Amino acid sequence: MLIKTINAVLAVIAGVGGALVLFWVLNRLVGLLPGRWEDRLKPYVYIGPAFLAISLYLIYPAIQTIHFSFANADSTAYVGLDNYTSLLGSAGFRSTLVNTLLWIVIVPAVTIALGLGIAVLADRLRPRAEKLAKTAIFLPMAISAVGAGTIWRFVYATNPPGEPQIGVQNAIVTGLGFDPVNWLQITDFKFNSLELMVMLLWAQVGFSMVLLSAAIKGVPADTLEAARIDGASERQIFRKVIVPQIRGTIITVFVTVTIGVMKLFDIVYVMTNGDFDTNVIGVQFFNELFTNFNNGHAAAIVVMLMIAIIPIMVYQVRQFRTEEAGR
Amino acid sequence: MRRTKLLQTLAPMTALALLSSGCLSDGGSTATSGTGTGNAGKTVEIMTGMTGDNLNALKVSLDPYAKEQGITIKWSPSDNFNQLIVTRVQGNNLPDIALFPQPGIMKDLAAKGRLAPLDDILDMPTLKNSMTAGTLEAGSKDGKLYGLMASMNVKSLVFYPKQAFESAGYEIPKSIPELLALTDKIRSAGKTPWCLGIESGPATGWPATDWMEELVLKYGGAAKYDDWINHKTKFDSPLVRRAAGTFEKIAFTDGNVLGGRKSISSNNFGTAGNPMFRNPPGCFMYKQGNFVAAKGFFPDDVVADIDNRVGVFGFPPATAGGDNPVEGGGDLAGLFSKDNEAAKKLLQYMATKDFGAAGAKTGAWLSPHKDFDVANYPTQTIQNIAKIAYQSTGIAFDGSDAMPGAVGSGSFWKGMTGWISNQQSLDQALKAIDDSWPAS
Numbered sequence: 001m002l003i004k005t006i007n008a009v010l011a012v013i014a015g016v017g018g019a020l021v022l023f024w025v026l027n028r029l030v031g032l033l034p035g036r037w038e039d040r041l042k043p044y045v046y047i048g049p050a051f052l053a054i055s056l057y058l059i060y061p062a063i064q065t066i067h068f069s070f071a072n073a074d075s076t077a078y079v080g081l082d083n084y085t086s087l088l089g090s091a092g093f094r095s096t097l098v099n100t101l102l103w104i105v106i107v108p109a110v111t112i113a114l115g116l117g118i119a120v121l122a123d124r125l126r127p128r129a130e131k132l133a134k135t136a137i138f139l140p141m142a143i144s145a146v147g148a149g150t151i152w153r154f155v156y157a158t159n160p161p162g163e164p165q166i167g168v169q170n171a172i173v174t175g176l177g178f179d180p181v182n183w184l185q186i187t188d189f190k191f192n193s194l195e196l197m198v199m200l201l202w203a204q205v206g207f208s209m210v211l212l213s214a215a216i217k218g219v220p221a222d223t224l225e226a227a228r229i230d231g232a233s234e235r236q237i238f239r240k241v242i243v244p245q246i247r248g249t250i251i252t253v254f255v256t257v258t259i260g261v262m263k264l265f266d267i268v269y270v271m272t273n274g275d276f277d278t279n280v281i282g283v284q285f286f287n288e289l290f291t292n293f294n295n296g297h298a299a300a301i302v303v304m305l306m307i308a309i310i311p312i313m314v315y316q317v318r319q320f321r322t323e324e325a326g327r
Numbered sequence: 328m329r330r331t332k333l334l335q336t337l338a339p340m341t342a343l344a345l346l347s348s349g350c351l352s353d354g355g356s357t358a359t360s361g362t363g364t365g366n367a368g369k370t371v372e373i374m375t376g377m378t379g380d381n382l383n384a385l386k387v388s389l390d391p392y393a394k395e396q397g398i399t400i401k402w403s404p405s406d407n408f409n410q411l412i413v414t415r416v417q418g419n420n421l422p423d424i425a426l427f428p429q430p431g432i433m434k435d436l437a438a439k440g441r442l443a444p445l446d447d448i449l450d451m452p453t454l455k456n457s458m459t460a461g462t463l464e465a466g467s468k469d470g471k472l473y474g475l476m477a478s479m480n481v482k483s484l485v486f487y488p489k490q491a492f493e494s495a496g497y498e499i500p501k502s503i504p505e506l507l508a509l510t511d512k513i514r515s516a517g518k519t520p521w522c523l524g525i526e527s528g529p530a531t532g533w534p535a536t537d538w539m540e541e542l543v544l545k546y547g548g549a550a551k552y553d554d555w556i557n558h559k560t561k562f563d564s565p566l567v568r569r570a571a572g573t574f575e576k577i578a579f580t581d582g583n584v585l586g587g588r589k590s591i592s593s594n595n596f597g598t599a600g601n602p603m604f605r606n607p608p609g610c611f612m613y614k615q616g617n618f619v620a621a622k623g624f625f626p627d628d629v630v631a632d633i634d635n636r637v638g639v640f641g642f643p644p645a646t647a648g649g650d651n652p653v654e655g656g657g658d659l660a661g662l663f664s665k666d667n668e669a670a671k672k673l674l675q676y677m678a679t680k681d682f683g684a685a686g687a688k689t690g691a692w693l694s695p696h697k698d699f700d701v702a703n704y705p706t707q708t709i710q711n712i713a714k715i716a717y718q719s720t721g722i723a724f725d726g727s728d729a730m731p732g733a734v735g736s737g738s739f740w741k742g743m744t745g746w747i748s749n750q751q752s753l754d755q756a757l758k759a760i761d762d763s764w765p766a767s
Contacts, residue, residue: 073765092759158593160586163602163609182593185748273529275592275744292733292763 022049062306069299073292083300096279099193103264103280107197107204108257112250114201115208119216120238122209134213138206145203149270152199156183156271185276193278199267204260208253215246248323255316262309281305369669372401374415375426376408377478377658384686385426385478391685392676398669416441423670426658427474429728430465433659437473443665444471449678457680461549461652461721462695466659474659477677478686479695481716482616482654482725483541488603489638492611499640501647503545507576510583513611519585522610523578524599525592525744532740533727534596535574535747538614540726541654542570545645549652549721556726558764562742563757571753578747585610592748597624604629604636614642617693617712634707641715653719656728657695695722731765738763 026045030038072079087093118137122130140148157167161179165171170180184192219242227241243250265282268274274283281301289298371393377385382404393400403422405411409432412425416436427433436442449472454463458476466474487497497513500506513520525534544552547566554560555567579588585602586594600619602609604626613619620637622630629636644651662674676682680699686692687703694703697717701710716722727735742756751759 158590160590160594160602160609163586182589185589185593187750269529273531275531275741276748276750287737291737292765293731294733294765 065299065302067299068295069303070296071299072296073294075295079296083296084304087297087300092279093284095277096274096281096284099190099278100262100264100280102190102193103197103200103261104258106194107200107261108254110197110201111204111208111257112212112254114205115212115253116250118205118209119213120242122213123216134206134209137209140203141206143203145266146270148199148203149267152202152271156195158182158184184272184278187277190277192272192276196267196271196278199271200261200264204257208257211249211253212246215249216242219245248319251316251319255312258312259309262305369397370399370401371424371667371670371673372403372422373424373426373673374403374405374408374412374422375658376405376428377426378404378406380689380691381478384683384689384692387689388683388686388692389673389677393673396669396672398673400673412436421663423663423667424673425661425663426477427661428656428658430474430659430724431729433466433474433661434468436661437468437471441663442473443662444473445475445662445674446472448662448665448671449475449675454678457696457698459695459697459717459722460719461723462657465657465722465724474661475674475678476657476695477660478683479657479693479716479722480617480655481693481712482537482656483544483642483719484615484617484712484715485640485642486600486603486613486615486620487611487638487640488608489636491606491608492638495611497611500643502643502649503542503573503645505647506643507573510577510580510612514580514582518608519582519610520612521577521584522600522602522613523584523591524594524596525747526595530736530740531592532742532744533736534615535591535743536727536735536739537616537654537725538574538578539567539570539743541614541642542573543567543726544652544654544723545642546570546573548650549723552652552723552726556729558730561757562760563754567757568753571757575753588747588749592744600624601626601629617709620708620712621690637708639708639711639715641719650720651718652721652723653716654725655716655722656724657722733763733765734760 023046026048027042030041030045033041068075069083070078070080118133122133125133143151154166155168157165158170158180159165159167161174165174165180167180167183169183174180183195186192186195223241223245224237227237232240263282264280265286268278268280268283269286272278274280274287281304285298285301285305288294288301373389375382375385382402386402390400408428412422412427412432415421421441425433433442437444451472454475459479462476462479463472466472466476495513495516497509500509510520525532527533540552543555543566546569547555547560551560551566555562555564560566578584578591581587584591596615597619600610600613600615603611603613619625620630620633620639625633625637641651641653660674660677662670664670680694680696682696683692683694684700684703687694687699687709688705690705690709693709693713693716695716699713701713704710704713727739729735730739738760742751742760745751745759746753746756
């Protein structure tokens with residue numbers, strides 16, 4: 001135990017110290033060069049290690065993944081586009097794509113709407129009440145997804161009719177004299193997917209609320225005052241004065257949540273593992289890789305996901321740039 | 328001048344290299360235990376997938392003997408046994424004895440020559456008389472024994488609420504037609520015959536695969552069951568369809584299952600049987616492995632008074648008195664070196680018919696020996712369960728465990744769940760499972 005602790009401490013010291021020493025050494029080495037070369041090379045010396053690390057841990061695996069997506073299940077022979085055609089050709093995967101799309105359309109928008117609404121309303125409360133309300137709404141952020149799954153299993157749990165219901169919703173439903181409902185198996189209008197989305201909203205609205213609330217508080221009071229003097233209604237002030245000024249934050253939250261939703265895995269895995277037509281591509285990827293041991297399919301899914309995320313990231317970077325330019 | 332400057336800069340780098348290598352050397356030293364051969368100090372490392380009460384039962388059974396012989400046992404239990412044993416064999420970092428929870432990997436290792444045959448070490452004629460039918464075959468490869476079953480578990484069990492079942496005058500069915508007739512009889516009396524639940528979080532569906540395996544095994548017998556596990560018989564085949572037909576009759580007929588077909592896939596397997604023990608009973612039969620008759624599954628007050636409240640019978644054969652294999656499993660002990668005297672001694676002891684008497688008394692151990700003294704089991708219920716296995720015509724391992732992961736813990740679970748919850752037809756489910764079978 002003592003040795004392990006000492007080792008851990010040594011590892012931290014060596015890791016942090018090592019990085020410092022490395023930069024110091026490289027700096028000195030470049031310093032040995034004649035003046036002009038020193039100036040030319042120095043920026044690369046500082047950016048180099050980070051760039052190398054990113055290449056090694058991000059770019060290389062990405063290329064390898066693209067490579068494997070054209071190979072068979074155990075990556076021993078090329079199969080061309082077979083992985084893509086067989087995935088896109090299967091009804092199960094297409095339905096998985098539709099579900100994922102539904103998540104992307106619904107969750108970020110609702111997260112923003114709820115977060116914004118709560119932030120605006122909480123802003124009008126007295127300071128203590130505001131703190132309390134915000135803390136309560138932010139609290140689920142502190143719970144891990146698997147923990148959230150455990151909690152929500154008790155919300156949606158279903159026992160046979162006539163048995164005591166341990167699930168909250170079914171306890172209410174049977175308490176009112178109805179038969180228990182198999183919440184997670186209602187596929188009409190993708191209702192069960194919507195129920196899973198509620199879980200993610202529950203967990204994420206706090207995040208959106210905190211960022212948007214900070215942005216709203218940053219809106220200069222004189223602009224609001226000017227609008228009021230000009231006779232604008234509260235609704236007009238919100239739509240035409242506040243929202244345009246916090247647009248950047250809204251987009252950041254929107255993009256972050258969107259990317260998070262595209263990679264969604266844990267909630268669906270814990271609650272249904274994709275059964276009852278609730279599958280999303282994150283879960284499908286996991287099952288292809290760790291249940292089916294099919295590297296080809298798993299890599300093809302990741303490549304499709306990457307391709308889908310790129311436009312969103314480009315949009316965000318552009319947005320970021322125009323905002324920087326506007327400042 | 329330049330040179331000294333270079334030296335100054337190089338010195339810390341060297342120091343850093345030394346420091347980091349110092350950190351790593353500590354982790355490496357623990358990996359070289361269990362040398363496979365020799366064992367001069369008479370330490371025997373036993374790897375096992377058993378945990379909790381089962382592991383404890385094994386320890387109390389084996390430790391006293393080892394102590395008497397001056398052998399120290401180094402226990403290496405792991406829930407992740409299958410991955411770990413493969414990695415350790417690849418790295419040539421062998422334990423002395425390994426207890427394999429499933430025969431697949433054990434047979435692979437035997438085929439590669441990594442395990443020692445046990446035929447010369449153990450008293451085979453005595454074992455053949457003593458071991459439950461099918462258990463030696465489960466541990467054999469090419470006619471030689473490589474895995475000795477040390478402990479056993481049984482899946483082909485139907486539990487019932489003893490008093491209510493008997494006072495209603497129901498009789499234990501001796502064949503599947505009789506089981507179906509009993510089901511109809513209970514239902515037409517206005518009661519619910521079965522409890523059935525297959526919900527198990529991300530693993531939802533596995534209890535339904537056990538039902539299918541059970542029926543395929545009873546209808547087809549051990550040989551055809553093996554063909555099915557190896558995909559020589561497809562899922563879309565008369566045998567599997569026959570099994571599915573019987574399951575459909577039991578599970579989907581209105582009034583047969585508590586809560587009906589729609590509640591099966593949301594009802595948790597661990598507690599689905601518990602309405603049996605209400606008064607009047609919510610249902611009269613629940614099929615599940617022997618593990619369920621313990622704390623954490625059946626209600627505590629039932630477990631405390633298990634012999635009076637719980638009855639159990641073996642899932643009946645296709646025809647009364649006919650071939651009656653039983654689905655179950657066990658831990659197969661394999662030896663890595665035939666020159667390892669201490670490990671050999673322990674294995675020889677594990678092959679004796681009385682081995683496990685101490686463990687059996689804890690209630691978490693079933694011996695695979697037919698002539699094991701059942702009085703060692705603490706309850707009548709466990710004695711009955713053991714007898715069901717001892718009287719069978721053979722033990723067959725869980726089929727889905729032996730299938731490739733893509734099927735056994737993937738499409739088979741999902742197919743059954745989809746079919747039961749009416750999201751897909753039986754045809755679609757069987758086809759999807761067949762299609763998911765890996766090509767190689």
